[in-house]
Amino acid sequence: MRKEMPESDYPDIRELHLFSDMAHENFMSLMRGAYVQAFPPQIEMITEGDPSDFLHVVLTGSVDLFCSWNGRETSMATVRPISTFILAATIRDAPNLMSARTLEKSRIALIPSQDVRAAFNADSDFARAIVTELAQCYRSVIKTQKDLKLRTSLERLANFILRQQKRADGGAGFDLPFEKRRLASFLGMTPENLSRAFKGLQPYGVSVNGTRITIKEQSDLETFAKPSPLIDDHST
Amino acid sequence: MRKEMPESDYPDIRELHLFSDMAHENFMSLMRGAYVQAFPPQIEMITEGDPSDFLHVVLTGSVDLFCSWNGRETSMATVRPISTFILAATIRDAPNLMSARTLEKSRIALIPSQDVRAAFNADSDFARAIVTELAQCYRSVIKTQKDLKLRTSLERLANFILRQQKRADGGAGFDLPFEKRRLASFLGMTPENLSRAFKGLQPYGVSVNGTRITIKEQSDLETFAKPSPLIDDHST
DNA sequence: TTCATTGCTTGATAATTGTCAAGCAATCGA
DNA sequence: TCGATTGCTTGACAATTATCAAGCAATGAA
Known part of the structure; x- marks a missing residue:
């Protein structure tokens, strides 16, 4: 072993x-x-x-x-x-x-x-x-x-999606890298709330099908998420 | 200068x-x-x-x-x-x-x-x-x-009080080391909620007068707070 | 002293988040 | 194929936390 x-x-x-x-x-x-x-x-x-x-x-x-x-x-x-x-x-x-x-x-x-x-x-x-x-x-x-301290759960999810998109290839669609329940826990929320949060991002052009995330309106999502390199860029 | x-x-x-x-x-x-x-x-x-x-x-x-x-x-x-x-x-x-x-x-x-x-x-x-x-x-x-992720704001405050008590001299009373509004922000809550949280700890033997905290029932507070060295002991 | 400022507290209310229960779809092994 | 399990979703509701407005006490400057 x-x-x-x-x-x-x-x-x-x-x-x-x-x-x-x-x-x-x-x-x-x-x-x-x-x-x-x-x-x-x-x-x-x-x-x-x-x-x-x-x-x-x-x-x-x-x-x-x-x-x-x-x-x-x-x-x-x-x-x-x-x-x-x-x-x-x-x-x-x-x-x-x-x-x-x-x-x-x-x-x-x-x-x-x-x-x-x-x-x-x-x-x-x-x-x-x-x-x-x-x-x-x-x-x-x-x-x-x-x-965690400065953003609501919806904002955390929106920014997570943008980070993940970059980490994939920057294209409009990508797959979640792990189970939603783990994502929920990582983001500091319950699975039920994650489910609702995904729906809450629909107005900003995010659609979800299983593990597949599609960003239909990149700029809408970014306007909402307000990503910052001092929070979201984990390379520096 | x-x-x-x-x-x-x-x-x-x-x-x-x-x-x-x-x-x-x-x-x-x-x-x-x-x-x-x-x-x-x-x-x-x-x-x-x-x-x-x-x-x-x-x-x-x-x-x-x-x-x-x-x-x-x-x-x-x-x-x-x-x-x-x-x-x-x-x-x-x-x-x-x-x-x-x-x-x-x-x-x-x-x-x-x-x-x-x-x-x-x-x-x-x-x-x-x-x-x-x-x-x-x-x-x-x-x-x-x-x-932040595992505790409610009341639990965070209770454990903060216990940590602070230790850092002072371990006695029943001590003074807060900074303004309450900063404590609230540090603990991830609003000043209004901190005020209510202090009241919420009264049943566990905590009383507050200005910046002075007094722990009247050490064991009650500890039973509620459940401090853990893996969270609260910042010396290791 | 008097007045203004500041920080804290309180109450009412709203928003957010969590909990519980149920249902659904996909997956997997018998 | 069937039934069981698993993970996700949904709805109803409860708990937690935030917001807004007002008031109070301590502090400090005029």
Whole structure:
């Protein structure tokens, strides 16, 4: 079930900005201590509060990061190949703040946290790459928080649609990248309200058919959504 | 108005975890390029979207970080001495995501961002300290986001009171550290609703007189608030 | 002191969002 | 093919939160 990572996976991981600058021997020693595990769908691989034993890298499939409190649950992010998660907890050797579950069958690389911390101390290029990555993550969360605090659910949905459209190919139609119920949770609303929100965007030229979204009046939607690079551009 | 930083300020800044490990000459060269500026109250010193020209350090006074969109405004955090802000934007050389205004008369140290980035590249101990700091900041924002998405406004207020009580001295009474209207904005609610929320906590043994909060039934409040270290403990 | 300002509170009302229950369509395994 | 499950939608209703208007108490300047 949990195997040493095959060398064929090294290049994909090496290409990540996080690892691309580190010294060869440090990278190799990280990889040699790493595992790869194949998870079935809907498996909770991490529970919030757990110690962060491994830095995780999604190689294939997808992973939902979510949080719970007092019987409630909310989705925080979806992680897709190829990227890492649980970096901050690994660095600080602190408990994970989020739980993680596979959304589909997924291959995950597991790099022991103590190896990451050792590499972080030994390799200053790696340390610098981690800084850049963490600063990026931090800014992303701040943007999400602005989205949550400054916008109504209808506005959040409208802007999500515009972001997603850009991420697809910029064309008028695209498919939602995950279930609507997860989208609802991510946007901080109930599935019932998401359903109504989609209807609420019809007057602005949005039509929905299953997972397919079509934007018939781009400018109407943009006028309503008022997207801002300081909230919606997650690349800076 | 903007002066070179006097050497008498060096020790306070040097004590910050961020700078404590860096090589003497690197620290000195950062400091020699830095300024200190005294701001009157209620001055907007940074507007979101501005380039991040300086890493800021609050020496005295206090600063509110806030965001705006479409005519709305929300408070994100209050920065108190001695601590830095605008670190992530400085590192990434990206526009500030938040605006900053003084809440009271404040002395702020301004360290040119390019100097910080140079030091970050030259001094690997500094780079490592930045990692730790950013990981901490990231985790704090995640906690705030969990608070926002998983709790009602009454629950957020109850937990805020418990956190604040701990931060004071753990006694039954303490003073709010800022205006109620700012607290309302920070907690993601209107001032009117904050007023009602305080009343809503009376049955759990909370009484309010001006800025003075008194917890008469600690256990009742805790039973209602259900604080969790994974949301409310901002030290890990 | 007196008056204006400011911040907070209160009440009435409206908008938003959540909950519960039911129904429908698509999917899947027996 | 059938029945069961799953995810989404809809409607009715309830809870939460926001808005608007007014009032009150503390503060500060003339």
